[in-house]
Amino acid sequence: MASKTVVVTGASRGLGLALTTRLLADGFAVIATRRSPSPELTALAEKYAKLTLIEVEFERPAEAARLLAKAVGDSPLDLLINNAAILLKDESLGSLDIGNIRKVFDVNTFAPVLVSQALLPALGKASNPKIVNISSDSGIIGGVRSFNGLYTYKASKAALNMFSRVMRLELKERGVDVLAVHPGWMRTDMGGADATLSPDDAAKAILEAIKTYPDSGGGFINWQGEEMEW
Numbered sequence: 001m002a003s004k005t006v007v008v009t010g011a012s013r014g015l016g017l018a019l020t021t022r023l024l025a026d027g028f029a030v031i032a033t034r035r036s037p038s039p040e041l042t043a044l045a046e047k048y049a050k051l052t053l054i055e056v057e058f059e060r061p062a063e064a065a066r067l068l069a070k071a072v073g074d075s076p077l078d079l080l081i082n083n084a085a086i087l088l089k090d091e092s093l094g095s096l097d098i099g100n101i102r103k104v105f106d107v108n109t110f111a112p113v114l115v116s117q118a119l120l121p122a123l124g125k126a127s128n129p130k131i132v133n134i135s136s137d138s139g140i141i142g143g144v145r146s147f148n149g150l151y152t153y154k155a156s157k158a159a160l161n162m163f164s165r166v167m168r169l170e171l172k173e174r175g176v177d178v179l180a181v182h183p184g185w186m187r188t189d190m191g192g193a194d195a196t197l198s199p200d201d202a203a204k205a206i207l208e209a210i211k212t213y214p215d216s217g218g219g220f221i222n223w224q225g226e227e228m229e230w
């Protein structure tokens with residue numbers, strides 16, 4: 001039987017690399033994105049013939065979506081994990097810059113939406129397809145109670161959550177399950193060295209949680225599969 005196929009975006013490091021490594025070890029075929037050659041992914045590609053690497057820049061989300069659709073081709077796609085993201089620190093209202101806001105929204109919000117749109121025909125050919133948008137508890141509007149120098153990241157994840165929620169309702173009819181996942185605080189370049197979770201533990205838990213998530217759920221969970229408030 002042909003192996004199931006997964007697309008993972010932002011696979012060069014952090015959670016994306018951990019998800020890609022686990023999925024390959026579990027026998028999936030993975031199409032993974034990177035921006036430039038990454039030694040870890042190159043080593044994985046030497047070990048696993050089922051890894052396809054493509055170079056995409058999500059600051060140009062429409063072009064990235066087209067490249068991904070081309071890489072998937074006519075094959076069924078079982079799982080799309082929109083993981084790539086950027087975070088700007090130390091923002092204040094006075095320092096906000098429209099170019100930077102657009103860049104963060106292009107990568108964190110518009111790319112996941114356009115990639116999902118471009119890959120929907122391929123997802124429609126799989127038997128139990130899923131779109132997983134790696135979001136964040138930073139996107140929970142009601143959870144923001146003190147200022148910590150983040151505007152754009154929080155806004156981009158709140159917008160991603162809304163896209164996920166509406167997409168989930170629309171695509172239910174077509175049998176495509178859409179989930180937003182808060183991956184936990186992870187020891188990555190984004191999460192920093194003090195974080196509580198290794199990206200590998202987060203990846204393992206997320207892949208388990210999405211496997212067993214019920215159709216009746218609200219569609220926003222943490223890495224342990226617990227329901228999150230939008």
Ligand SMILES: NC(=O)c1ccc[n+]([C@@H]2O[C@H](COP(=O)([O-])OP(=O)(O)OC[C@H]3O[C@@H](n4cnc5c(N)ncnc54)[C@H](OP(=O)(O)O)[C@@H]3O)[C@@H](O)[C@H]2O)c1
Pocket residue numbers: 009010011012013014015016034035036056057058059082083084085086107134135136137182183184185186187188189190191192195199
């Ligand atoms: N770390 C945490 O504690 C934490 C908490 C909550 C949510 N999250 C979410 O979890 C996901 C993974 O985070 P992480 O901690 O693994 O992040 P990370 O270590 O900073 O890795 C980010 C990944 O996204 C890629 N990327 C960034 N900008 C890109 C662009 N313009 N075009 C293409 N790829 C781009 C990076 O590629 P390059 O190597 O080319 O830059 C890298 O592969 C993100 O969605 C993040 O928001 C993380």
